[in-house]
Amino acid sequence: MRTGDISATAQGMGRAExxxxxxxxxxxxxxxxxxxxxxKGYELARLGAYPCRVLRLGRKYRVITADLLRLLGIDAAFGEGSAADAA
Known part of the structure; x- marks a missing residue:
């Protein structure tokens, strides 16, 4: 794997993604x-301190995407921000 590939996967996600x-x-x-x-993410989930809603399904954790998008300030209906920002 090239160095560029590693840094791309370690970075956050873009709005479109x-x-x-x-x-x-x-x-x-x-x-x-x-x-x-x-x-740190698994520790926070285990302690019930993750910054958005996490479901425990058996041994796995699942995060509700709508909560994650809200946490990041992304409105799925408009892409980002509030309806006032889109106007």
Whole structure:
């Protein structure tokens, strides 16, 4: 893997990529979007302190995408910001 490939996967996610996410995502994807490391993200989820809603399904964690987008200030209906910003 080239160095450029590694840095691209370690960075956060762009708005367009965030808007293409399914209704619930795995914790690693949410961590990437927020900019959290894997260990810290799992620690926060385990403690119930993750910055948005997390579901525990068996041994796996799922993050509600709508909550994640709200946390990041992205309105899925308009792409970013509020309806007033779009006008």
């Amino acid at each position: 965030l808007l293409r996410l399914p209704a619930a995502i795995d914790l690693d994807t949410a961590n990437r979007a927020i900019g959290l490391g894997r260990s």
